[in-house]
Amino acid sequence: MIFLIEKKRKLKALQNNSSELREEFKMKKCEVQREVRKDHKRWLEKGCKEAEEMHQRGYISGIYRKVKDITSENKYNKTASRTAMETC
16 A cells, blocks of 8 residues: 555656646545555454454453544544545
């Protein structure tokens, strides 16, 4: 995924030169966003699976910690570019 992000950065710097590069940048941007969403979904599934395992073992404080990690808001606004993400 880092390779995709680096390629997107290079295209962003060059996109003012031609419409082809602009279109390629848009496509790469959407591709990066799809990969980020997939990674986020995998992270959530992994966290939920760990919480379920803790529940089966009766490790209540671990469950609370895991749920807090999954549901807590970070310092970045998660909904800032919701409309941009939906266009891809």
